[in-house]
Amino acid sequence: MRASLHNTQAMPKRTIACHFLNKVSALHIFAEYWKQYSKVVLKDIKIRNNQRLKNAFLRKQPLQSCLIEK
Numbered sequence: 001m002r003a004s005l006h007n008t009q010a011m012p013k014r015t016i017a018c019h020f021l022n023k024v025s026a027l028h029i030f031a032e033y034w035k036q037y038s039k040v041v042l043k044d045i046k047i048r049n050n051q052r053l054k055n056a057f058l059r060k061q062p063l064q065s066c067l068i069e070k
Helices: 001-070
Strands: none
Touching: none
8 A cells, every 4th residue: 555655646756757858858859949940040041141242232233344444
């Protein structure tokens, strides 16, 4: 009787520990995912900005070359 009672008392602690570990691992996985995702997004933004700058430069370039030739 005593052993079974002890087991039932220990159960909630074990389940709480499991829930806690699950939450921690989920947070860890999410953090890892977020790191990778933000790298991709930041790279994408950087590429877009570079492209925008190149386009602006190329748009201005013909005008400058025309002015220099005259």
